[in-house]
Structures are given as C-alpha cells and as structure tokens.
Amino acid sequence: MEPIEVSRIVMRDVLDVQEGEEILIITNPGEVLGISLSLFDAAKEFKARPSIVVQEPKGTLDYAERSVIEAIKSGPDVVISISEKKLGKDAYGLNIGYVGRDNKKYTHIFEKLLWGDKRIRSFWSPGIDVYMYLRAVPIDYKKLREEAGILGDILDKGSEVHITSEKGTDLWISIKGRKALRDDGDFRRPGSGGNLPAGEVFISPAVGKSEGVIVFDGTLGLGGKSVVPKEPVKVYVEDGFVKRIEGGEDAKKLENAIKEAEKRALEMGKEELAKNSWHLGELGIGLNPKAIMSGKLLEDEKLRNTIHIAIGANYDNDAPALNHFDCLVMNPTVEVDGEKIMEKGKFLIF
Structure with a gap:
C-alpha cells in the first residue's frame, strides 16, 4: 500500500469523516510530515476541510507551541497528532487547568475538549514512521x-x-x-x-x-x-x-x-x-x-x-x-x- 491508501482507510473506517468537517493535523518536519500530508490529501478526497500545523519535535516534558494550543482551542471536528515524539504539554493547563463539561479538571486543552467536553474526536501517533503506518494501521x-x-x-x-x-x-x-x-x-x-x-x-x-x-x-x-x-x-x-x-x-x-x-x-x-x-x-x-x-x-x-x-x-x-x-x-x-x-x-x- 501507499500512504494515501492507508489514509483513505483512516478517514473511512477509523474517523468516518463527513463532508465539510474541519480536521486539524499537528505534526513535525521530517518523515511524519509525509504521513500528515497523505492524511491531508485523503481528507480532501472526503470533502473535509483539513489544516496542518507544523512545530519542532517535542519531548515528554516540553511545551507545545502557543499556535498549536490556539489551533486546538478553535474546536475542529477532528484533531490528529502525527508526531516524532509527543504533542507537547499545555502551560496554562498545567499551571491553572481547565474544567470540562463533566466538571473534571484537565491539564491540557486537548484532553478537555476530547474527554471533558466530548466536543472533538481524535487519534495520536507519537513516534510513528512510514513502515509502521503501512503495516499496522490497515x-x-x-x-x-x-x-x-x-x-x-x-x-x-x-x-x-x-x-x-x-x-x-x-x-x-x-x-x-x-x-x-x-x-x-x-x-x-x-x-x-x-x-x-x-x-x-x-x-x-x-x-x-x-x-x-x-x-x-x-x-x-x-x-x-x-x-x-x-x-x-x-x-x-x-x-x-x-x-x-x-x-x-x-x-x-x-x-x-x-x-x-x-x-x-x-x-x-x-x-x-x-x-x-x-x-x-x-x-x-x-x-x-x-x-x-x-x-x-x-x-x-x-x-x-x-x-x-x-x-x-x-x-x-x-x-x-x-x-x-x-x-x-x-x-x-x-x-x-x-x-x-x-x-x-x-x-x-x-
């Protein structure tokens, strides 16, 4: 399979993407960017509205860029993280925190929107490479x-x-x-x-x-x-x-x-x-x-x-x-x- 073929399976069988839905893809330079671009192209085939935000790779203890946090806050229908390492932590969430609709406290805006508000749907792939994507996703x-x-x-x-x-x-x-x-x-x-x-x-x-x-x-x-x-x-x-x-x-x-x-x-x-x-x-x-x-x-x-x-x-x-x-x-x-x-x-x- 080519990456675009796997990405079509993701859009159809995993996410059930619908026409007009907003899809935010957060990624890094390098190999993961190629996977992200295939997801971008597949989303367009499903007549969705994809966007890609690229930041430097983040480790477990690193903060995500502010532009990434703000993009998530916009509340797209789907948030996808295709990262070399991690998405990155949320400084506001760790120091002050967010309260979801479930009245629980969350340390990341992503978790608040996903689990606390049940407003978005998502998948995340920290450390993925092309061979893994082609082998274990379809x-x-x-x-x-x-x-x-x-x-x-x-x-x-x-x-x-x-x-x-x-x-x-x-x-x-x-x-x-x-x-x-x-x-x-x-x-x-x-x-x-x-x-x-x-x-x-x-x-x-x-x-x-x-x-x-x-x-x-x-x-x-x-x-x-x-x-x-x-x-x-x-x-x-x-x-x-x-x-x-x-x-x-x-x-x-x-x-x-x-x-x-x-x-x-x-x-x-x-x-x-x-x-x-x-x-x-x-x-x-x-x-x-x-x-x-x-x-x-x-x-x-x-x-x-x-x-x-x-x-x-x-x-x-x-x-x-x-x-x-x-x-x-x-x-x-x-x-x-x-x-x-x-x-x-x-x-x-x-």
Whole structure:
C-alpha cells in the first residue's frame, strides 16, 4: 500500500469523516510530515476541510507551541497528532487547568475538549514512521472492536488483576471501580480517540492499590523515545508506587527519566505531580494482529503477546503526573478475579 491508501482507510473506517468537517493535523518536519500530508490529501478526497500545523519535535516534558494550543482551542471536528515524539504539554493547563463539561479538571486543552467536553474526536501517533503506518494501521477494525469489547467487559467487571511471567513478574493490581478504555480504532464519535496503530485495552489501576514485582523484558518508554532493554528491568511496587528499580544500564535510564519528571514537577511547585511520577498509571493489553517488535513503543505496546504497565499519570485524572512511561512484559499470564484470560502470552477468551 501507499500512504494515501492507508489514509483513505483512516478517514473511512477509523474517523468516518463527513463532508465539510474541519480536521486539524499537528505534526513535525521530517518523515511524519509525509504521513500528515497523505492524511491531508485523503481528507480532501472526503470533502473535509483539513489544516496542518507544523512545530519542532517535542519531548515528554516540553511545551507545545502557543499556535498549536490556539489551533486546538478553535474546536475542529477532528484533531490528529502525527508526531516524532509527543504533542507537547499545555502551560496554562498545567499551571491553572481547565474544567470540562463533566466538571473534571484537565491539564491540557486537548484532553478537555476530547474527554471533558466530548466536543472533538481524535487519534495520536507519537513516534510513528512510514513502515509502521503501512503495516499496522490497515487492519480488520470490525474484528479488533469485537475483541476489545470482550476484553474490556471482563476488566470492567473485575476487581483484581494478577500478572505473572517466567522472567519473575508477580504483580497484583486493583481495578475495582475502574472502567477500561478500548483503543480499538473506533474514533467515529465526538469524545472518542486513541492511538494509530490501534489495538489495546487499558485501564487505570486504583490509586495506591498495586503490590508486587514487575520484570520488564520488552520495550521501555522513556518519554518521547524508547529502548529495548539489554537485560530485564526489575521494578518493586508497594502501595501503588515504584519503590526500587534494579537491572543494568537501561534500568538506570528508566529511573533517571522518572527522576527528571519528578524534578520538573517540584520546580513548578507541583508536589502532587512529583509524587505521582512514581505511581502505576496504566495496565494495557495488546491486540493488534499486525504489530511487530519494532523498538518503538507506539507499535510494541499493541503486540498481542504482551501487556504494558505505565509509570506516571493515569487516565482517570486522579493521579496526575508529568510523565507516562509505558513498559512491556513479554508473554505474561494474566488472571482477572482468579480467571485466567491469557497464558504465557496467548489469549484464552477468543
């Protein structure tokens, strides 16, 4: 396939773009700009009204350009972020904050409009490249949505998840009262959004309720970049927070990245954000049938034989942080309330 062919699938099957809709594409110079231009051209074929804003690449702790924030504030129907690293943080949102129609507080205008107001729909692709776009985006979205629905329903009804692996992971996570989010490529309604490539179901652990040991033997997210560890990284968790990290040089990289996010939060006078830099913010389970281990977290976390756990901010906005570092456990066994849903990386539920 050519990028324009994949972008047509995105406009039709993922976004259901309609004539006259405003589509904002935020991107960077380089390879991602080419993908963005194919989306621009595909949107025009659907008689939509696309615009592109190009900014320099942004890391996890960097601020988006003011022009980008203002463009999002204009409230287009669709916001797409095709970035080399990240979209960039919102200075006003972090320091003062926005209140959505749901009366919840948000630290980014994008999140307020998407989740708080349900005014826009979106997808975001941090770290994508052309080969990943051509390989893992054109998939059977009907089947993906069916599987994500089954898995999401199990997590919605669950109270506790137990994760083990042959490398030594033995982690208990409380999900009582939490609701799973389905990154199933169904971004056709206002208030919906997720990654492309799509293909995971994820949930925020209950605050302060995770215990055990995680052995990350897959890709480590370090904020705008990722690394496949040369040796497993062992993380000890108590009361929902990371207490100790052991391993080789990649373990030190992960620890230093968390410390940098903590330091930045303290410099801002945000003690809560600093504390939550070490909290477990997400449990995700991969579902994409065409994802391969590429060394890029955006794709790797969608691998069907993996789960990933994030350190930092969660999706329920009750444990905010500046960081959100997804890290992979390969071929895990996963139980929800004692019922096994995955064994050594193989699903048992479909």
